[in-house]
Amino acid sequence: MKRKHVKAIALLTAGAMALLATGCGDAGSGPAPESKQEETGGEAPAEEPGDAADEDAAGEDASKEDASSEEGESAEPADGTQAEADYTFPLAEPIEITALSADFGRDKTQWADEQYEKYTNVKIDWTLAPTSDVWTVVNLKLNSGELPDMILVNKTLVDQFAGEGLFVDFMDYLDRMPNLRAWMEKIPAIYYDTVDAEGHLYCLTNFNTRGQAPIMSLYRKDIFEKENIPVPATIDELYDALVTLKAKYPDSIPISNRWGASNLIGVVGNLYQCTSGFYLDADTGNYEYGAMTDKFKAAIATLQKFYAADLIDPEFATVSDDQYIDRVVSGKVFFWFGEYTGALYTESKGDWVGNGKKNNPDFEIDAMPFVETEIGQGQSWVQAPTGRGAWSTAVSAQSEHIDEIMALIDYQLSQEMIDLVNWGVEGETYEVADGQKKWLIEPEERTERGLDARTGMWIPIDQDCYDASLNDRSREIIWDANARLKAEDFGRYDPKKAILFTDEEQERKSEIMTPIKTYMEEELMNFITGKKNMDGDWEAFKQQITDMGYEEILEMYRDKYNALPEDQKGFDKDLGL
Amino acid sequence: MKMSVKKKSIPFGDILIYGGLFLLMLVILFPMIYIISISFSDTGAVSRGEVVLLPVEFNLDAYRYVFKDARFARAYGNSIFYAAGSTAASVLLTGLIAYPLSVEGFSGRKPLTILLMITMFFGGGMIPTYMVIKNLGLLDNPLVMMLPGAISAYNVIIYRTFFQNIPPALREAAYIDGAGHFKIFRKVILPLSKPLLATMSLFAIVGSWNSYFDALIYLNDSRMHPLSLYLRQLIVNMDMSSQGMRDIMVQMDVNPRTIRAATMIVAMLPIMCVYPFLQKYFASGVMIGSVKG
Amino acid sequence: MDRKKKKEGNSGWKRIWMRDRELYAMCLVPVIMVVVFRYFPIYGIVMAFERYTPSKGFFGSEFVGLKYFIQFFRDPFCFRIIKNTVLLSLYSLLWTFPAPILLALLLNEVRCSRYKKLVQTVTYLPHFISVVILIGLMKELFSSVDGIVNRMIAAFGGSAVNFFSEPGWFRTLYVGSSLWQGMGYGSIIYLAALAGIDMEQYEAARIDGANRLQKILYITLPGIMPTTVILLIMRMGSLFSNDFQKILLMYSTATYSTADVLSTYTYRYGLENSNYSYAAAIGLMLSAISFVFVWGANWFSKKVSENSLW
Structure with a gap:
């Protein structure tokens, strides 16, 4: 399946290139750009696109530099001889x-x-x-x-x-x-x-x-320093620190949230190296369904523990953007699992610290490394270039x-x-x-x-x-x-290649997963607020999801992932940094 | 609660009524004033929760932002134009189809009613409607904001009900005097339907003023956009469920509450002014003396 | 029309035409418009019965018959969302239908016309508040952290209620805000109907010694009854529609059990892939059911009164 798949694509592309090359009628742009094209297109069997590019890097980069150093010329100097394919900007004719x-x-x-x-x-x-x-x-x-x-x-x-x-x-x-x-x-x-x-x-x-990495854990530096609490490095240290702070500041809301419950669950899920839905797991090497994994269970257990200690905003699922910013700026919030750091000091993005200082001159928010959990290093969504x-x-x-x-x-x-x-x-x-x-x-x-x-x-x-x-x-x-x-x-990181579904498969996915998602999201609220426990109730929860048929969709994901060529598996760690 | 003799004291019923209405007004006014105050306040003050009822750090920044473009004036003018046109079209056309339906014994009554009732429940959807409008050449044509939505079965029924409530004696009198249906419609029905026409005009104006969807899909040329669509550009309301979306949102500049409040006030103002003009048509006694004997 | 034709032959037609020709002329243009703008596009309904792919269009897509309808009824949440939809509409109906009438009646009793106009203008303002701002306002007022309502509850010795996260409060908040927003605007049509009542009737009643309440019961209410009944029958057709945008802003995973309705569920269904056919099928089914309800209400109304839609 793999090899056939790759060969077919290679042939197709080669064929298309050949057609076009002849169509354009340039003798000069024969084999050279064509083969470059194939390789950078990424169909070269079992090769990383990066590798192919490296091989050609010298020639390619040189011509690229030529192209960009001249004012607006987009044609490749190497292809000297073609007619219509070439355009220089500004165009001769508007x-x-x-x-x-x-x-x-x-x-x-x-x-x-x-x-x-x-x-x-x-x-x-x-x-x-x-x-x-x-x-x-x-x-x-x-x-x-x-x-x-x-x-x-x-x-x-x-x-x-x-x-x-x-x-x-x-x-x-x-x-x-x-x-x-x-x-x-x-x-x-x-x-x-x-x-x-x-x-x-x-x-x-x-x-x-x-x-870039626009999201970091944040904390109220001034409060932590005032109470002589060191920056927490593990989830347990964080828990203890916040419990202490809550006792000293009973009116505070140590952790708040915006954009709905799924945001908080998502951020903490990331901390535990998983998400609530289908995701590519670095440890098992294939797709998992979050709600069924132990990692996710640990994440929810943590949320339950924090909520029970009054550390989480009781309205975390319904807080509007405005209310959230009010809470931050008025000084009630002490810790963020993951939040955009751009908003902190920049006026056009909200200037939280600036506004916070108007209420309280000592107000200070700073970034801190993600805490470690029993699963391992806390992680966070990073922004890929694309x-x-x-x-x-x-x-x-x-x-x-x-x-x-x-x-x-x-x-x-x-x-x-x-x-x-x-x-x-x-x-x-x-x-x-x-x-x-x-x-x-x-x-x-x-x-x-x-x-x-x-x-x-x-x-x-x-x-x-x-x-x-x-x-x-x-x-x-x-x-x-x-x-x-x-x-x-x-x-x-995101998977290198997102799984593609046909129309019928998409329909089946919607049919099975919409009720499952609805059920899951509702139950998660019950778990977090402590209405259900993490033992028997969690097992019943998992059983229900199984009964609703999630495995069919998980198989779909796994089969398709296994069918990918090796160079398309794994994570896209290339941020271009 | 008898009103036996003309007493000087205020009847208890009146106290209840006037008092109740006063409370109702308070319940409505407080939030309204709050929103107006936000629009006139400084963004930082709003974030800090300082605004309770009156503006804090009064400034016009939000309004300046809304008015900043020449687009604003043009959109405003467009909206007025569309509102006027669609109201005229709607009232006229709905009246023309509702009157025959109100005539007893009109042979086309049943088929016409069925024709309308079906449209109340079943429709082809956005894409087929778009295709029809496109094929009629109405894209980027101001008429598209006035004609397709002019007749709604719901309104036709309301008009018909009102027309039917006009005492038949009046119609018959005109009929005996030799008037045909057109004349009856013009000289008898319409003048007596002032409350109805005022109401439906108001609804039509409000509906047109607030609508943005038709303009969104039928008017490509942004110079023809109404105010509602222009204001929608200022406030980005995207679905926040995906991280990618949030990222785009966060990249764009913040959506201050003051601007949201200001856009709402700006959109409301003209409509608020229309209502007092129409109120006089709701005065009772339109039919005094119309039926003699 | 067919009966007449059979009985009277050609002359019957001619007579009808002569009598009604003006009326037909009057409604010609509107009818054409209805046909063009409503009936020409109606072929889109076929989308509910096929697996619509935009590339194949409406008539090239694969026909699947009742597949989507069956799919809907097999959904584990099907019953709950129907229940929520209907209950929400019924509660809404219960409160927001009579309230404007009540307001109109009260206003009618106000003799000072300036006060009357003032109240009218003020009560009609909330209709124009955008739903986003309204919900934002409500969340602030009812916040369990620092909202005014909870502070008052605390002052009376109660414990804070997390209004927006309690499924039990959702319907109340929804209907309450609809009431607040729509009462004034909705009363306008009843005021118009009231204006159409003959003043002489009131005079005659006063002479007969009727008091205020009796006047309301025997003159005012019957006077607006036709309008009221018609509006009520038509309201029956909206039993399955709710203010989608408002619910979307108000609800959260905490309140799904009461707040998740047809429109929101279908919205989440189509979120990942735009499955137009499924949405079209649901829409069609609801329209058909609404139509039946209206038909039923109309039939009932014909039996007990003179007012009906057709």
Whole structure:
């Protein structure tokens, strides 16, 4: 199964390449780009895409550097001789294309968009939908068969429309997209996230220039210091510390939560190296269903213990965002299992510490390492560079400008375009000092100019740029975490390749798992609040889930995982850091 | 509770009624004032929970944010235009179909009623409706905000009920005087239906003002967007169930409560002003003296 | 119409046409619009009976008959969510149907027209509060940590109630907020109906020596009865619909046992994959049942009164 699968894909891709190569009619771009293409496409049997890329690294990187050092040239110098496949930006002849995306808070008429047009000579006629409703609109457009040239999609949608010939296959154009190839080498997930079972890449996932560790455990430094409590290193130490604090501060809510019970359960689950649903387990090497594992049981037992000691917000399942921030800023909360550190000091993200200090001048929140549990090192969700296909770009196969658009998308991935939409124009909006970029303008002006990387269609967010917009202290915390990530192994990574389901399988999954999930979530509340015990009741809970038939779906996951080629198994630990 | 002789004292019933209504108003006003105060307060003060009933650190930042764009004025104008158009269309068309239904012995009464009743329960859904509208060329056309939703079976029934309650004697009198149905409708029914028309106009205006879904899917050109859709862009309400979503949300800037409150107030204001104008039509006594003898 | 045709032949048709032609002319344009905008798209219903894939479209997708209906009834939670849906609607009906009527009647008794207008305007405001803000407000008021309501309970010696996490309180909170929001706005239509009652009747009653209560019972109530009955019958058709967005904001895994209704369950069902067919099947089934309820209510109403929808 494995080998056949891989061979088929390799053959298909080779065939497609051959077809295209002949179609384009360039003698010059014969074997060389084709074989590079195969390997970076990741179908080389039993080889890591990274390995293949390394082999070609010298030639590839050299040409990439040539490409990016010249103003806007997207063609590969190595391919000297072709005719239509080549586009340099700004285009000689202006073109106008249509595109649909979410508005992300602004319409695309700001300074950054003007610059984009100047650099590319491409005028984009935007249809923007409010971010809350964009999927309704996209769904409708796809169903009605009218697509703009470029359209925002996600992987699930694209899978549903597979085989209809609606979208352009990125693999067909990969040989003419050097920037994309380079990014795929650096971040293989760009390929794996959205490639379908037949090796087609009908949409391109969004990605940032690198990932990071935005979530850390946080604690009220001032309170801990005042009461002479050392930073807890294990879950038991944490328990004791918080019990002590609760006794001294009876009005406090040591641990609060937002975004519903599933968030708290998820964060603590991560601490215990599992989740509540189906996940790839590093210890057993295959998929598990969280609720049935001992790891998860331990996580819930801990939550039950903490809740019983009054350490957890009694309203943890229903607290609204506003209420949560109120609790934080008014000083009631002392510890966070896992929370976004950007919100701590940055005004535009909420500035918790700043607001907290207005109530209490000593107010201080700091990050701390994840505590150890009986399972081992506490872990946390880390942000991968790619969005796993949840936000992707697709190109309509009906478009009149497919070649130009593909070249445009490639050009969007070049360093100067990334710089343009993230930072702006050197000398005008930013400067380079000691190899680091620094802003020359204030945040309000940045917003006014539209410098939020939302110009164009999913140009990668320069993670350094985003971090630069954070307060110094926030940024310190995040970069510190990034540095420690590998050494302390606290990252919870996604599987390299997400399991693909057919329509029928998806239906079966919904049919079985929706009631199971409903039952599980309800029962978890009972366990956490202590209405049920972790012994007999937990066994009955597991039995009920078994009776409801979860094993059928688990088998599905496991079989499909086993069927993956070796290079697609395991975790995607590549954050591009 | 007898009102025997004209006493100077206030009847107990009145005290109950006036008092009860007063309490009701308080229960409603307090939260409303709270929300208004939030919209005029400083974000930090709101986060710190300092706002109880009156604004703290009064400022107009939230409103400035809402008004910042030229888009706001355009969206506002669009909304007024759509509200006016859809109300006119709705009242006129619903009235035209409801009147024949209110005429006893109208041969088309049963089939028409069935035709309408079915639409009350069964429909094709978003995608087929979209296809029909697209094929009619109504996309990006202001008419799409006024026509498709103009007639609802629910409203037709209400109109019909009101029309039926107008004393038949009046209709017959006009009929004897030689008036045809059109004339009866214009000269007898409509003037006597002022409360109904005022109510239904209000409902139509409110409905149009708050609706954003039709604009979302039928109007691609953002210059045609109504206010409700524009305000929806300011407040991102995404499903928070996946970590990836949360990550996007956290990357974007914070959604202050002050802005949410301000957008709500801004949307409410015009409608609040419409109501007092229509209230006079609810005065009793519309039919005084209409039936003689 | 067929009967007439058979009995009277051609001349019958002609007579009907002559008599009713103006009426037909009047409703022509509206009827066309209803047909175009409501009946043309109705083919979409077929989606409930097939495994719809967008790529194959409505008529190319595989026909699966009653598969989704059966799937729904096999779901372990099927009974509970139906129960929750219906109970919620019934409680809602019980409280939010009479309240606007009561308010309208009270307002009608107010003689000072300025006070009347003031109350009208104030009570109609809450309708415009967005549901997100409303729920946010409620969570603050009823918070077990620092909410006003719990503080008052404590002042009277009770213990704090975690309102939003208690399944037993969900329906009360839902209906209560609906009442608060909708009472004023809902009374408008009854005020309009009240305005249509002949003033001379009141005069005659006063002369006859009727007191306030008697006037209400014998003039006012019968006067708005047609409107009330019609609205009630139509309300029967909404037994299976609830305010989805509001429930989504109010509920949590702690309150599933009372708060999880058809629309929220189906929403979670389709969250991972957009299974349009399943949702369409459920929707169709509910519409059919609602239709039966309305038909039943209408039949009953015809038996006991003169008012009915058809």
